[in-house]
Amino acid sequence: MDNPKEKKLAWAISGSGHYLRECLEIIRGLEQVDLFLSAAAAEVLRMYGHDLAALRSQLRVYSDTTASSVPVEFLYQGNYHTMVIAPATSNTVAKMVWGISDTLVTNMYAQAGKCRVKSIVFACDNEPEIESEAPVGMVKVYPRRIDLENVERLKEFEATTVVADMNALRQALKDRLDWLSTSSS
Numbered sequence: 001m002d003n004p005k006e007k008k009l010a011w012a013i014s015g016s017g018h019y020l021r022e023c024l025e026i027i028r029g030l031e032q033v034d035l036f037l038s039a040a041a042a043e044v045l046r047m048y049g050h051d052l053a054a055l056r057s058q059l060r061v062y063s064d065t066t067a068s069s070v071p072v073e074f075l076y077q078g079n080y081h082t083m084v085i086a087p088a089t090s091n092t093v094a095k096m097v098w099g100i101s102d103t104l105v106t107n108m109y110a111q112a113g114k115c116r117v118k119s120i121v122f123a124c125d126n127e128p129e130i131e132s133e134a135p136v137g138m139v140k141v142y143p144r145r146i147d148l149e150n151v152e153r154l155k156e157f158e159a160t161t162v163v164a165d166m167n168a169l170r171q172a173l174k175d176r177l178d179w180l181s182t183s184s185s
């Protein structure tokens with residue numbers, strides 16, 4: 001599949017409550033999107049009261065149930081024009097920057113890179129102090145130096161745009177979809 005207009009968006013969610021609701025709102029407003037969940041994401045979605053069955057009725061959802069991350073084969077079939085990872089936990093970001101791909105989400109990112117598919121990443125732990133939505137309500141989180149350093153490392157990666165907030169995520173998505181809609185092949 002060579003024409004980007006015939007391809008879909010791949011969106012991966014890791015096990016983060018931070019801006020999970022806002023990311024799901026963006027996903028629900030998109031057309032032509034497949035969803036990929038880490039094992040932790042499937043748990044966390046339920047903990048925040050999101051209905052996985054309802055999501056599955058609206059779009060194709062792939063869970064992390066295989067050792068080899070079987071759904072990555074869709075990247076090699078050329079099904080996707082862009083990979084979005086949002087929200088990305090500090091765990092997923094750490095694995096991504098050190099080249100580890102042992103979950104569906106980290107594998108989708110690694111294989112997207114190897115297929116030269118561009119990625120947009122919203123890393124949760126991107127400031128020394130953040131307000132985050134926990135199942136019990138808002139809590140303060142103080143990301144560690146290693147978490148912040150890993151986000152900086154990710155910014156150096158090829159074919160990767162790291163966004164700092166939901167507005168930047170919406171804008172990066174819009175820019176990408178606008179570019180795709182005007183590209184000739």
Ligand SMILES: Cc1cc2nc3c(=O)[nH]c(=O)nc-3n(C[C@H](O)[C@H](O)[C@H](O)COP(=O)(O)O)c2cc1C
Nearest residue numbers: 014015016017018038040041089090091092103124
């Ligand atoms: C309710 C809940 C909320 C969580 N929110 C976050 C979060 O915002 N950021 C984060 O880095 N980890 C968060 N975690 C921890 C991750 O789910 C955990 O590190 C998990 O191993 C991540 O796996 P994954 O990166 O493969 O999705 C949360 C855990 C729970 C139970």
